[in-house]
Amino acid sequence: MKAQRMRPGDPRRFFSTAQFYRLHAASGGELVSEPTSPVHAKEMGTRLTVCGLPADNWFKYCDLPFDNDPSDRCPECVSVLAGLRRNHSSQ
């Protein structure tokens, strides 16, 4: 039987965060923010990014999957999360 509760290290607990971003108007006139610095992964409830940077007041992209567009992703966060996903799926 598979556990449904999230555990520490579960890849689903991570969201994207960026230190710098800009606001621009989307097609509907709605303001959306776009990261202008590398996007890091951060685990819910922690103060550091996966690669160890303090990210308390960084912009959080809760609806942006971390691996959506790897070109602007922090390589260190990407490799740590890739390792977690491998471990998680083999359990």
Ligand SMILES: [Zn+2]
């Ligand atoms: Zn990072």
